[in-house]
Amino acid sequence: xDIDKVSFTGSTEVGQLxxxxxxxxxxxxxxxxxxxxxxxxVFADSDLQLAVQETQKGAFYNQGQCCxxxxxxxxxxxxxxxxxxxSVESAKTIVIxxxxxxxxxxxxxIDRKQFDKIMDLIESGKKDGATLEFGGEAVxxxxxxxxxxxxxxxxxxxxxxxxEIFGPVQCVFSFKSQQEAIERANGSQYGxxxxxxxxxxxxxxxxxxxxxxxxxxxxxxNALHVQTPFGGFKMSGNGRELGEYALxxxxxxxxxxxxxSETL
Numbered sequence: 001x002d003i004d005k006v007s008f009t010g011s012t013e014v015g016q017l018x019x020x021x022x023x024x025x026x027x028x029x030x031x032x033x034x035x036x037x038x039x040x041x042v043f044a045d046s047d048l049q050l051a052v053q054e055t056q057k058g059a060f061y062n063q064g065q066c067c068x069x070x071x072x073x074x075x076x077x078x079x080x081x082x083x084x085x086x087s088v089e090s091a092k093t094i095v096i097x098x099x100x101x102x103x104x105x106x107x108x109x110i111d112r113k114q115f116d117k118i119m120d121l122i123e124s125g126k127k128d129g130a131t132l133e134f135g136g137e138a139v140x141x142x143x144x145x146x147x148x149x150x151x152x153x154x155x156x157x158x159x160x161x162x163x164e165i166f167g168p169v170q171c172v173f174s175f176k177s178q179q180e181a182i183e184r185a186n187g188s189q190y191g192x193x194x195x196x197x198x199x200x201x202x203x204x205x206x207x208x209x210x211x212x213x214x215x216x217x218x219x220x221x222n223a224l225h226v227q228t229p230f231g232g233f234k235m236s237g238n239g240r241e242l243g244e245y246a247l248x249x250x251x252x253x254x255x256x257x258x259x260x261s262e263t264l
Contacts, residue, residue, distance in 0.1 A: 004026075004028055005030075005250060006018060006031075008030070011034065031238060031240070032237035035190055036192030038068060039073075040055045040194065042055070042074065043198040045203075046198050050197070054220055055221065056087060058195065059168065061222060064118075084133060084152045087172065096139055107145070114166065118165060122160075124159045124160060128158040131153040134150040150172065156184060182207060191214065192214060192231075192232040192237075194215070194216050214230065214236070
């Protein structure tokens with residue numbers, strides 16, 4: 001009862017429990033930064049190599065163990081096959097090894113439980129009919145190292161398309177129209193971040209406005225700054241951290257009205 005504010009970063013399930021407990025106690029203010037199933041939309045007019053580099057940076061950063069992981073990549077049909085080909089070639093250059101080695105760019109998963117969860121989702125992707133383009137295997141028999149993994153031919157109903165994997169798994173989808181891409185990108189219970197890759201500023205602004213996420217990056221990914229508010233829509237949480245907006249989460253607004261005795 002003596003706590004007035006709770007800020008939590010973690011899973012959606014735990015965030016729900018915290019908000020429920022806050023309501024049952026003293027209705028304390030709660031800000032939540034929770035899970036994500038973050039979409040990237042790659043249009044045919046984009047710099048394709050840049051899109052490959054940035055989406056993989058988003059998907060494989062910290063071995064995918066990041067709430068902003070770029071796990072859903074929607075690519076316009078006319079450049080889809082080329083995007084997949086370049087993504088596979090790029091993934092082959094990732095160096096797996098000791099995280100303390102400066103040459104390493106890909107370390108282990110956090111523990112056996114998370115490793116097994118990721119492998120289970122990878123197996124579900126295969127069974128559901130997605131094409132495993134690269135990776136999907138453990139590195140060594142008893143280690144927690146997992147190859148960066150790329151699936152193509154992913155459909156929206158598949159588990160790998162809906163569940164937060166929290167691992168190095170990139171799912172690549174194909175789309176035909178801008179409106180289709182927006183609707184499918186928004187077709188998730190989460191709404192943390194998104195990215196748009198295009199050479200058209202008009203398209204970038206239109207799509208950014210339509211996406212139901214707290215952050216949209218254009219022709220970049222994971223561009224986080226202390227001045228920029230960060231937080232999600234829908235089941236990705238509420239409230240904002242960073243920037244001026246974050247200060248409001250820790251403040252109460254008070255109105256004081258005084259009756260003046262003198263005639264002005």
